[in-house]
Amino acid sequence: MVLIVPSWPSSGRPLWEEALAEQGITVLFKADAERMAERRRPWTFVASGAPLRDDILVRTDAASVEQCLEACLPRLRELGFTFPE
Numbered sequence: 001m002v003l004i005v006p007s008w009p010s011s012g013r014p015l016w017e018e019a020l021a022e023q024g025i026t027v028l029f030k031a032d033a034e035r036m037a038e039r040r041r042p043w044t045f046v047a048s049g050a051p052l053r054d055d056i057l058v059r060t061d062a063a064s065v066e067q068c069l070e071a072c073l074p075r076l077r078e079l080g081f082t083f084p085e
Contacts, residue, residue: 019083
């Protein structure tokens, strides 16, 4: 498993990760070595937390971190969460 640590901008402007955390959402990225070796979608994005209604879990498996974000960030916006682009 690989932990992705966000790069914090020098501008001090909060990133989407920080904005979601401030709203009670926990975000996890995972890279799965077995799936990568098998040429399957190795990246997993999971967003969870008390503010998600009815135990909703926002999750996807994808070929890249960017694909995870393209799938999950719009869903989080649909659920009413706000964060910078």
